[in-house]
Amino acid sequence: MKKGGEMKLSTTIRYGTRLMLDMAENQQNGPIRIRTIAKRQGISEKYLEKIVRLLRKAGLVDGLRGPGGGYVLASSPDSITLGEILEAVQGKIELCPCLGEPEKCEKHQYCKTRMVWNDINHAVSTRLHSTTLADLRDSVCPAETRME
Amino acid sequence: MKKGGEMKLSTTIRYGTRLMLDMAENQQNGPIRIRTIAKRQGISEKYLEKIVRLLRKAGLVDGLRGPGGGYVLASSPDSITLGEILEAVQGKIELCPCLGEPEKCEKHQYCKTRMVWNDINHAVSTRLHSTTLADLRDSVCPAETRME
DNA sequence: CTTTAAACATACTTATAAAGTATGAATTCG
DNA sequence: CGAATTCATACTTTATAAGTATGTTTAAAG
Numbered sequence: 159m160k161k162g163g164e165m166k167l168s169t170t171i172r173y174g175t176r177l178m179l180d181m182a183e184n185q186q187n188g189p190i191r192i193r194t195i196a197k198r199q200g201i202s203e204k205y206l207e208k209i210v211r212l213l214r215k216a217g218l219v220d221g222l223r224g225p226g227g228g229y230v231l232a233s234s235p236d237s238i239t240l241g242e243i244l245e246a247v248q249g250k251i252e253l254c255p256c257l258g259e260p261e262k263c264e265k266h267q268y269c270k271t272r273m274v275w276n277d278i279n280h281a282v283s284t285r286l287h288s289t290t291l292a293d294l295r296d297s298v299c300p301a302e303t304r305m306e
Numbered sequence: 307m308k309k310g311g312e313m314k315l316s317t318t319i320r321y322g323t324r325l326m327l328d329m330a331e332n333q334q335n336g337p338i339r340i341r342t343i344a345k346r347q348g349i350s351e352k353y354l355e356k357i358v359r360l361l362r363k364a365g366l367v368d369g370l371r372g373p374g375g376g377y378v379l380a381s382s383p384d385s386i387t388l389g390e391i392l393e394a395v396q397g398k399i400e401l402c403p404c405l406g407e408p409e410k411c412e413k414h415q416y417c418k419t420r421m422v423w424n425d426i427n428h429a430v431s432t433r434l435h436s437t438t439l440a441d442l443r444d445s446v447c448p449a450e451t452r453m454e
Numbered sequence: 455c456t457t458t459a460a461a462c463a464t465a466c467t468t469a470t471a472a473a474g475t476a477t478g479a480a481t482t483c484g
Numbered sequence: 485c486g487a488a489t490t491c492a493t494a495c496t497t498t499a500t501a502a503g504t505a506t507g508t509t510t511a512a513a514g
Contacts, residue, residue, distance in 0.1 A: 162318025162396045170310025175419050205474055224482030225488045248310045269447035271323050278433055285426055299417035372511030373459040
């Protein structure tokens with residue numbers, strides 16, 4: 159009698175965020191290679207490449223090719239939000255199908271449940287869009303959970 | 307160049323909530339058969355059965371066997387929260403793996419991102435645990451989106 | 455006291471999407 | 485030119501959500 163869905167954050171989001179934070183913390187010495195971040199973060203290089211390309215396409219980072227190349231943040235860490243990162247790698251946050259396409263919402267009852275999901279969706283979205291990379295970078299990790 | 311994870315609510319949660327709401331709205335005439343709800347909601351009967359059994363195991367509904375049997379809410383709609391329903395069908399809400407098992411959080415940086423996920427996790431959880439079935443039942447669906 | 459209608463239980467199948475890999479082309483620096 | 489990097493696409497693998505099948509147990513009703 160196993161239980162159902164998990165509602166987890168995907169690795170694209172978690173890795174993408176760590177990647178951006180890594181860049182915010184280390185970009186003072188020019189472009190950073192994906193290989194470097196991959197090693198530092200313990201993430202597959204190829205997979206990170208795939209993720210960073212989404213961030214690039216969204217205009218959050220710039221890529222510089224050739225020797226000495228790498229990636230740099232396209233703007234200041236205090237103007238990049240977690241919401242932007244999330245949307246870059248996974249699209250608009252949409253907790254259930256009917257939120258994007260209300261025509262699927264044919265029954266009165268769906269509509270009531272839909273309102274709750276919509277609220278929560280909105281709360282999460284707001285929270286993410288009001289947290290910047292700089293906020294994250296400057297935050298302090300509580301001692302109990304830190305193990306560096 | 308497809309994007310990553312979707313962070314959607316699973317059908318178990320959505321169906322489970324609709325099932326509970328259906329019961330809250332229709333339980334005045336005694337036990338309700340799963341077949342009835344399945345038809346009313348347009349959901350597979352067998353699948354709903356599977357879901358309701360989780361709700362039963364969690365003590366949110368009671369099952370009555372035999373002819374004339376069915377399910378009833380185990381307590382009043384104003385004392386059953388969406389949080390309880392969600393946890394019954396999918397376990398504690400846990401947006402990312404490290405939240406349950408902090409020993410996986412070995413790097414300083416994870417810890418910073420972890421704090422955000424934890425915050426959001428908490429916000430969602432609180433919201434769900436403070437919304438009751440009765441709240442849902444008595445809510446009014448905005449006209450624009452209602453199509454009964 | 456048998457029939458029947460429901461819940462209950464488990465195991466299986468299928469479909470979908472997440473996660474990761476492989477291969478190679480394009481660009482740019484030295 | 486040669487090497488190091490990004491860039492692009494297509495593929496493979498793995499996990500899990502979603503749904504189905506088959507059958508057992510319980511209890512009301514005839």
